[in-house]
Amino acid sequence: MNNGLPIFITGFERSGTTLLRRIISMHPALEYELIHEKKRLLKYKTAEDAVENYRMSVLQGGKITGATASIVSGEKIPYRDDLVFIMKYVEKWKEFWPDAIIIHIDRDVEAMAKSAKRVFNRNVEETIRTAWENVYKVKRFLDTHTNVIWVAYENILANPYYFVKNLYSVMGDFNENDNYIHKVVTNKETWEYKGRVMCGLRHANGIKRLNNYDV
Numbered sequence: 272m273n274n275g276l277p278i279f280i281t282g283f284e285r286s287g288t289t290l291l292r293r294i295i296s297m298h299p300a301l302e303y304e305l306i307h308e309k310k311r312l313l314k315y316k317t318a319e320d321a322v323e324n325y326r327m328s329v330l331q332g333g334k335i336t337g338a339t340a341s342i343v344s345g346e347k348i349p350y351r352d353d354l355v356f357i358m359k360y361v362e363k364w365k366e367f368w369p370d371a372i373i374i375h376i377d378r379d380v381e382a383m384a385k386s387a388k389r390v391f392n393r394n395v396e397e398t399i400r401t402a403w404e405n406v407y408k409v410k411r412f413l414d415t416h417t418n419v420i421w422v423a424y425e426n427i428l429a430n431p432y433y434f435v436k437n438l439y440s441v442m443g444d445f446n447e448n449d450n451y452i453h454k455v456v457t458n459k460e461t462w463e464y465k466g467r468v469m470c471g472l473r474h475a476n477g478i479k480r481l482n483n484y485d486v
């Protein structure tokens with residue numbers, strides 16, 4: 272998939288980066304789970320050094336979320352006001368792997384602010400202001416790079432089945448039938464696929480409903 276290059280996920284805080292990471296992590300061509308916000312890439316001098324050392328086991332919220340993580344598959348980083356760090360991180364990522372994919376997720380600003388209020392007790396008005404100031408700065412920055420995929424949180428909610436199917440097709444090397452996508456969207460229990468532990472969205476995410484699926 273993508274010639275074995277890693278994937279980097281970014282988006283504003285509470286925009287759906289974790290949900291997107293879970294979906295991408297279940298692409299059948301990935302060899303490893305995606306790293307969850309490790310943020311140590313800047314310390315390495317070469318891509319080889321990063322691949323060798325940038326690994327961790329993934330267990331989040333007491334639930335298995337995948338196999339051993341590795342920079343080979345990539346990671347996700349949400350941002351709020353650390354734009355300089357995010358830009359440096361993206362630049363390092365593209366320096367090491369110029370052809371790697373960056374996937375940026377958008378979400379309605381007011382919905383992000385309400386989610387941040389609920390989860391982190393952040394001020395809604397301040398979050399909205401910060402989001403408007405920073406989201407488009409990051410997007411303009413990402414426009415200067417190649418292999419950037421833009422996705423919308425609302426599109427996942429509107430029709431998760433077709434969102435997953437289309438995203439997997441864009442990512443490449445997807446040879447499974449529609450039953451696989453249905454399992455990704457609806458499964459409550461983990462399952463094993465080619466030695467990897469997969470967890471459907473009903474297992475891993477606190478989403479109440481995704482369109483016609485009782486998630």
